[in-house]
Amino acid sequence: xxxxxxxxxxxAQRDIKPTAIRLLVLKELLRADRAYSLLDLExxxxxxxxxxxxxxxxxxxxxxxxxxxxxxxxxLKYAVCGSDCNCEVDDLHTHFYCESCxxxxxxxQIHIPSVSLPDxxxxxxxxxxxxxxxxxxxxxxx
Amino acid sequence: xxxxxxxxxxxAQRDIKPTAIRLLVLKELLRADRAYSLLDLExxxxxxxxxxxxxxxxxxxxxxxxxxxxxxxxxLKYAVCGSDCNCEVDDLHTHFYCESCxxxxxxxQIHIPSVSLPDxxxxxxxxxxxxxxxxxxxxxxx
DNA sequence: TTCTGTTTGCAATCGGGTTGCATGTTCTTT
DNA sequence: AAAGAACATGCAACCCGATTGCAAACAGAA
Numbered sequence: 027x028x029x030x031x032x033x034x035x036x037x038a039q040r041d042i043k044p045t046a047i048r049l050l051v052l053k054e055l056l057r058a059d060r061a062y063s064l065l066d067l068e069x070x071x072x073x074x075x076x077x078x079x080x081x082x083x084x085x086x087x088x089x090x091x092x093x094x095x096x097x098x099x100x101x102l103k104y105a106v107c108g109s110d111c112n113c114e115v116d117d118l119h120t121h122f123y124c125e126s127c128x129x130x131x132x133x134x135q136i137h138i139p140s141v142s143l144p145d146x147x148x149x150x151x152x153x154x155x156x157x158x159x160x161x162x163x164x165x166x167x168x
Numbered sequence: 169x170x171x172x173x174x175x176x177x178x179x180a181q182r183d184i185k186p187t188a189i190r191l192l193v194l195k196e197l198l199r200a201d202r203a204y205s206l207l208d209l210e211x212x213x214x215x216x217x218x219x220x221x222x223x224x225x226x227x228x229x230x231x232x233x234x235x236x237x238x239x240x241x242x243x244l245k246y247a248v249c250g251s252d253c254n255c256e257v258d259d260l261h262t263h264f265y266c267e268s269c270x271x272x273x274x275x276x277q278i279h280i281p282s283v284s285l286p287d288x289x290x291x292x293x294x295x296x297x298x299x300x301x302x303x304x305x306x307x308x309x310x
Numbered sequence: 311t312t313c314t315g316t317t318t319g320c321a322a323t324c325g326g327g328t329t330g331c332a333t334g335t336t337c338t339t340t
Numbered sequence: 341a342a343a344g345a346a347c348a349t350g351c352a353a354c355c356c357g358a359t360t361g362c363a364a365a366c367a368g369a370a
Contacts, residue, residue: 045335045348064326075350080327082348098238098295100358101326120283125292139281141262146303150267153240153297161288187317187367206357217319222359242327243357317366324359335348340341 029053036106040089047074051082052091052106061095061103061121061130095130097123097155103130120154126163130155171195178248182231189216193224194233194248203237203245203263203272237272239265239297245272262296268305 033052037044054070055062064083068076083104086092095103103121120136123129138154175194179186196212197204206225210218225246228234237245245263260280264273280296 096240136283141278148300150300155295158290158292164290
């Protein structure tokens, strides 16, 4: 299957040794149309222990294969980075948290607008999360 | 003391019955030059139980006396709102989290820049947190 | 004062995240 | 192929910030 090769390639690009579980986790993250929490992954990968998922996510984060989003829901969410991403300021995009369905979306096409800081402060990264209703939920309410 | 009257006035403006502990908490938040976590408050108000601090903060939040900032540190931080603030989009300002000293600052003068959302999405609030080094810590490193 | 509702402290609980350790698997060397 | 080292995984326990149940303390109304 061609997809398998894609997963292997993504792992190789980030210097991550491919294991069955890492492929499973990556596959699940790529299949999602949104960012998953650890619990989301646990619920979808019932055969895999949560500590293993945690360590896999930690590994992926360290190798910049995925990025973490703190959407304020109390649990971090994770999504696969673009292939050219190094998780630096220029790579940052905005995120959207739906307060109705509690899903978190990456707006990869919407770059985070920058502000000028007071003297002496320096930026390492920026977290920009918009909270509101997603298109599905806003539609349902009408 | 004139300050006492200020605290009472702030509570009254938000329809919060003043108690000794509420005054203590408000005083501590106003004295700070930054946003405090629950733990920060517990450490400064050692005579007050942490559940009481929590319930006080919850009350203050519900009455828009303070706002919460999720700086990604794992614990929320709290700061007193401006007197004209309703915690709506127009009232939002940016925040700064120092990755060295772990303090969180309100940049009340820096408004959050907005972005245009995809069709169907609607904004309720925005969390904009810049992470990096504050002026104190950036200075020390040199 | 007495009654009622609110506020507070203490202890217990919850839940996401994290770690220690033993087992299982893979890789390397011979 | 066998032996040993290194890595990956599962299980159980733990950590810590947040939250809740409950009873005692307190404040205000009758």
